[in-house]
Amino acid sequence: MAAKVWNRLTMGVCYYPEHWDKSLWQDDLRRMKDAGITVIRIAEFAWNKFEPREGEFTYDFFDEFLALCEKEGMQVIFGTPTATPPAWLTEKYPECLNARPDGTLLRHGSRRHYNYNSPKYRELSARIVEKIAVHLGQHPAIVGWQLDNEFNCETNVFYSNADTEAFRLFLQEKYGTLEKLNQAWGTAFWNQDYTDWQQVYVPRPTIHDNHNPHQELDYRRFIAHSTLSFARMQAEILRKHIDKRMFITTNGMFGHIDNHRMTRECLDTYTYDSYPNFGFPLDGRFDPKELNDRKWSRNLTEVRSICPHFGIMEQQSGSNGWVTRMEGPAPRPGQLTLWSMQSMAHGADFICYFRWRTCAFGTEIYWHGILNYDNRDNRRLQEVKRVSALMEKLQPVCGAASAAKVALLRDYDNLWDAEVDAWHRRLQDPSEKAVFEASQRTHTPYDMFFLHDDTQLCELKRYPVLIYPHALILSAKRADLLRAYVQQGGTLILGCRTGMKDMNGHCPMQPMPGLVADITGTTVEDFTFQSPAEAPVNALWDGEMLETPVFNDILRSHGDAKVLARFDSSYYRGEPALVENQVGKGRVLHLGSVFSLQNVTQLLRYCGVLTPWADTLELPEGVELTVREKDGRLYFFLLNYQSEPQTVVFNREVRSLTRGDTVCGSMTLPPFGTDVVTID
Amino acid sequence: MAAKVWNRLTMGVCYYPEHWDKSLWQDDLRRMKDAGITVIRIAEFAWNKFEPREGEFTYDFFDEFLALCEKEGMQVIFGTPTATPPAWLTEKYPECLNARPDGTLLRHGSRRHYNYNSPKYRELSARIVEKIAVHLGQHPAIVGWQLDNEFNCETNVFYSNADTEAFRLFLQEKYGTLEKLNQAWGTAFWNQDYTDWQQVYVPRPTIHDNHNPHQELDYRRFIAHSTLSFARMQAEILRKHIDKRMFITTNGMFGHIDNHRMTRECLDTYTYDSYPNFGFPLDGRFDPKELNDRKWSRNLTEVRSICPHFGIMEQQSGSNGWVTRMEGPAPRPGQLTLWSMQSMAHGADFICYFRWRTCAFGTEIYWHGILNYDNRDNRRLQEVKRVSALMEKLQPVCGAASAAKVALLRDYDNLWDAEVDAWHRRLQDPSEKAVFEASQRTHTPYDMFFLHDDTQLCELKRYPVLIYPHALILSAKRADLLRAYVQQGGTLILGCRTGMKDMNGHCPMQPMPGLVADITGTTVEDFTFQSPAEAPVNALWDGEMLETPVFNDILRSHGDAKVLARFDSSYYRGEPALVENQVGKGRVLHLGSVFSLQNVTQLLRYCGVLTPWADTLELPEGVELTVREKDGRLYFFLLNYQSEPQTVVFNREVRSLTRGDTVCGSMTLPPFGTDVVTID
């Protein structure tokens, strides 16, 4: 549906008419248009503007504002206001509130303090959404709708009584009987058997806050289910009443949601809120050797996996920060442009800045918008105007697809298991970071690909190489899909602990890597975290060092499988660390460790997919390369994150879309400078 | 009223007759007198000694003890016992307890576990105070009264239901209508509007414990209001019944109190509890480059701003420490004297040690008094005797005023806003520390001056130079006062972010520095925290480096305002960092950054007020200088905080009050040694 939504690169801004005197509205809209802004996102926290008291509905405020938008030709994305229930609501119906595990209710005064499962909140939310949809569903100024605001932002755990009630229903639906629940949750351990559904709760306070890990895994699936269900409720109401030309989206990307499924089932497009300045925190966490703002490219890669042509609903335009925390410096001149280009480089066809003017009161007086409190033109507004001109030059790129040839496989079961399981987490976090870093530093663009139950082989076959770092949880269905991928010519790279768990998080009584042992050609003979009492254990691969950090599976190879590298120290010195197995037209590489920048680089080189456009351009490490493709034409996005100029070398003639000229040989990107080039 | 209270330098000690067998009382009093102690502070935790069960009053215990005091000629400061409600009270009336934000009551077993607003606690407190006042109000042994003990010590936040009830009344009084409350609290942000007063609470648990910042600011004002109201209730009862020769005071100096107003409205004098040994904690926080025990001079400077001739109700005499925390070494020989002199150097005319003998049970067995558990004479008692002799020699100084020519401006609105606002806090804390450090290390004595609504220009005019580091919050009244000060010849130094907020903490839609822009001759064009990705940004001032740390306002000068210094790096290199503007007979210096030891030193030198007594004496950095003045005579206090001897050079002949002789040229202060000299 994406094509329907973004036909051209479009610029927007978030606006809050309820924060300003009406006398400012017209001037604001005209200055926006003057800057190239054609869309505004509004109303996502404005419940009281429609229902100031329970059951009393009024539409005057937004009718007046939307009339002005229509008059000024400004397009509007309209938010449903359910992220901030009114004080009158939560005071009268505290059962709508979210709670801490000990039952303490999370009260009015922040945002997202509701739970998804309270019948009363569902009822009141459905009513306000329906009232708004009925009233505004055909409004000519409105082009799209945003559901709520940032589902699962602020918190992605829920402990209200309503959540326990809903969790029981979710589990009854999933398991049917308590016997099956007991089996799935391994309640034989520590005498945890349930004999009545009323004994089952969302995680509650326990000693050490230790909970059954299978319950915790199902609890995360339940939260995703709750969120989806709440989003679907709103989307269905909207669809009944809004004009067909309007789209439905939501914004942000937060935990404990199957964003892919939500997008597929409820949305027309997905939008992300991109704040790369979080990469420069004042709290002492800043590490100049890290990728900092460039790490947002990893988030954007995930967004692209959800929706190839997405939008940015909130693109950073000034310093971020709440009154209470998250202090950061102002974006440097050029960074607003850089980060806008970063979004487009990864597939964003809509860039909507947050926000027009910094709020003059409340928690977010330091979450700066384009304009400051003083409302004067400033350097940021100038930069927005330049981005606007840039976007016009880049219109040919609108709708172009990622040209990556490597994908990182992920699935929600393993992502959530790594939250529950500290051993899993110690593998997943560094490995996923390593794949991203290797991609960035070697200019090997990669995609993320999330395995779902309905994933088709053809989707995977687009990628010559797949990395699935630590698929502890595997299902037969997924193992079959991987087997087919490899048999048809794909290269699959797996790390340690693969195949250790089933879908419930139990450990099947079979040697690892379990369900994929037939395609890896390996058995895990022994395994250990690297000992803090020993030096790091590496491997030797054709006489060269291969990093094998954190955790080691000590492998045995079978059949024709070939040992590529062997551990070089500790009690398993000389044992296989990396095994390659030919399967059909493809192969599996099984690495008995966590991934690192070094070993991912070695593996991608071995697989022949490292730095795939080296023939066309040579780039310093400090410049990011992404490649988008449309109608057979490649667009190379070059992004300099450094405060120093960087030199790029083109080995063939390319044309710069931003400047119009052609270049061959070296070119200098200024500090924070960007370009997009293509080969004619 | 101060003169009335302390006619001569006086020495006291805290005593707890209820902790000891009566057989010890007489010996204790006689040994005190032998050491030069003429006053004791008693009874401040002894509620049960008057009302062992609800409504049963008895006076025998203290009657007996006070008779002995009268007989022995010992003067008594008598404490009201409301800091420790009895077990029977809080068990029967748990509504009197303070609570955590989640409602958990803070129970019996510690101290100060009550709230100020419970009607029942008000009633029971009023009754016990009245009973005691009626019974002892004319007692010949009593010279003064202490209200409660250390208001807002242990905690300065209150979350009981009674506090919410009182907060609503406070807000109704302040705002009249909910509409005005909603406006003042900016409830348009995040849909926080209140439609019923019952929806308004003291801060409650929210997600991230994030609260409306304007509510938080008012909440602090409310706590100050509650404390004042509770203190006033007690003071008014006492005044009705006590002899006119007796004074009323309270002790300590803690947060969320307008101590100036409380002193003005309720007290005859203010006393402070001084424990400089906290500067040597065992928990690893000790930094030998810090000012450590000398930092208590900063507290004493604040105390002096509340009450120029104050007392020390609890002066450290031994190691501090609860059973559970705050472990520290024993004060070294000489430090008891040094810290007593530190108090007098800053204006204390009464030194009352805590405590006569270390308690043998309870939480404070390590909060050592003069004597140890064993009750033997010891080195500390010897030192007290020497201080006693010293005080006799210093009697001419009693009532002398501070001779500082520089003042640090402060106001409670900005102090409390900096608690609420992390951005503000990152400015205020280092700047205030820098002013103190520069004062100490350059021997430029300074005062603190708190702006209140009724501050008069004549009060400010005593100071040729005022530093008001980060007056984010400004009112028109305060801006007018500053303007008048400057016009009449004063020099006003302002730092970054001045004028950013109004009294509610909203950001007015005007360029900074807002209400004082006319006297600074500046506009803030852009602003940013210094980026962790960049090297520290400094400025150049006539070719010399000027530190401009933490946060930068990038200034523009107007009219005749003169750019003194420009930033030397980052994207705003070359932009104005320090602007001077002549206004009437005076001038404003606007610095676009936080203050540091280096830049405060530079600014004070530029203003001609650095090291004002350099002609008279030359001091090493390790010695503190304070100067008191009386009847045209200056008294120079010299305090050596080092464990090594320090050499002082007198450029003219001075007379030592402690030794009686005259000196010219160099003199050695022994380790922890002190002296007071004057010029005849």
Next chain:
Amino acid sequence: MAAKVWNRLTMGVCYYPEHWDKSLWQDDLRRMKDAGITVIRIAEFAWNKFEPREGEFTYDFFDEFLALCEKEGMQVIFGTPTATPPAWLTEKYPECLNARPDGTLLRHGSRRHYNYNSPKYRELSARIVEKIAVHLGQHPAIVGWQLDNEFNCETNVFYSNADTEAFRLFLQEKYGTLEKLNQAWGTAFWNQDYTDWQQVYVPRPTIHDNHNPHQELDYRRFIAHSTLSFARMQAEILRKHIDKRMFITTNGMFGHIDNHRMTRECLDTYTYDSYPNFGFPLDGRFDPKELNDRKWSRNLTEVRSICPHFGIMEQQSGSNGWVTRMEGPAPRPGQLTLWSMQSMAHGADFICYFRWRTCAFGTEIYWHGILNYDNRDNRRLQEVKRVSALMEKLQPVCGAASAAKVALLRDYDNLWDAEVDAWHRRLQDPSEKAVFEASQRTHTPYDMFFLHDDTQLCELKRYPVLIYPHALILSAKRADLLRAYVQQGGTLILGCRTGMKDMNGHCPMQPMPGLVADITGTTVEDFTFQSPAEAPVNALWDGEMLETPVFNDILRSHGDAKVLARFDSSYYRGEPALVENQVGKGRVLHLGSVFSLQNVTQLLRYCGVLTPWADTLELPEGVELTVREKDGRLYFFLLNYQSEPQTVVFNREVRSLTRGDTVCGSMTLPPFGTDVVTID
């Protein structure tokens, strides 16, 4: 009774028939036997297998399993299942749950979430224990019983209402009247007097969570009382029904229990759970200079003080770790043997591994057993078999006693006071660690000895030297015992702060060291923590440096007492730091500081007990020596904790029990290697 229990060195394993399909049982038992395992511990969490619903009892499951054990000749230790109450129980009777101080109940889902004092839990526990005892008390396969599992593991503090009720009874029993309670708790401080028993609680939330220290001390005694009472209840039920040949034990060693008394009054033998791999944590706490896994020898020394011939109910066989925390590496090849030998070296005559096969679900999927999930033979099973063979060779050692000549004195009053009192804790922790480290590094085996009210002089007289580091709490009875010990020839070493408190934790009004001043020949003139502002203060002893860290008692010697060492810096330079006093046939050494590796070594050397077997063998620091003695024969256990070989030198001919040959001169212990030698 120990001899009755362990007649020979025995190997066992923990097994959970309820975790596995019945089809695995026989194979498991047979493979165990094949490995030399003759005993299994079962059922300690299996309440639901007997009582799946309230009042419905069933025995089939364990009847079937025990029949198989009988058939296979496997001996069984049977656990009472009270550590994990069923979900039906805690859902219906939440009063059985433990709670946080704020009253939040600790819910189902972990283990040990019950409290000892709920009448309902007592009733249900008694019933299930009785039902099992009646049904299985004569079962031929059962050889012993384990009470509950790891009393006071997970948490050793209890805050339920039932605990408050029981605490009041405990205090009424102890004090009789509130007047006496008030006196004992020093309630005169901070007006804490109780006037009704209903005002008395277990510690509740207070400001700073600060509580009356005397209450806290009694609260720990109360927990020990509760645990003992609960254990006794179970033991008495069992004794009524089980066969006389069966023994009763419990496992683990956790806080707030008088394990000595519990063992004496309720058990036939004591067993410990030994997990030395906690010495290699992944969380960054690992310090390669520390003793790491060797620190478990300190725990085993404590276990030996409780029960000289104990068992290990859970001996580490694989990596430890919950899903949520405590990640660790796999034990290296050889460490399983090393740690088994470590247990035997300290007196264990029974080694029962945890567990047969790693659990495939639940919180402990990473608490690895001998076998992995895949159930294949592995290196750990091979190593168990080798340990089995080794144990046969070591059978002569069974029942041998420790030959240590030095003991560390301890008592529960001081141990618990050091938890309550941060000043005490800063002394006790480093001193106890120092004694252990000096013992290990100088090969001076030591015992721990716990003083109880019924300790007899003859028990102490076994040790020529006793170290009682910081007996802050002393009773006249204990002082008398120490006096008698010294008079009859013993050497007693005391550290700073000795004799500072009475049994209630009050500080008597007498000079330190109080009740033992007559035998130390000293008075403490002054005292101080070492100041962070000064360099560490040491002493000089005959021209050599003696460490005197952390806290200094500045001593004065009396009578014939001799000053051995004097402080060398700070204000007490030249004052006595170490005083020796001859008393009767013995002597007391009073050190005015905390103990350190250096000063303990110096003191033991001075007392002539350092490295007592140096004539026989010379050992590198990395090898532990323990010596057991039986029928006049010494057995030297040599344990190499290093991953490198270590060389031992025998100065006389010894015979290796493990290899059978004799050695003289040097011998190499392989990495993690061990041996036991004797002199023929």
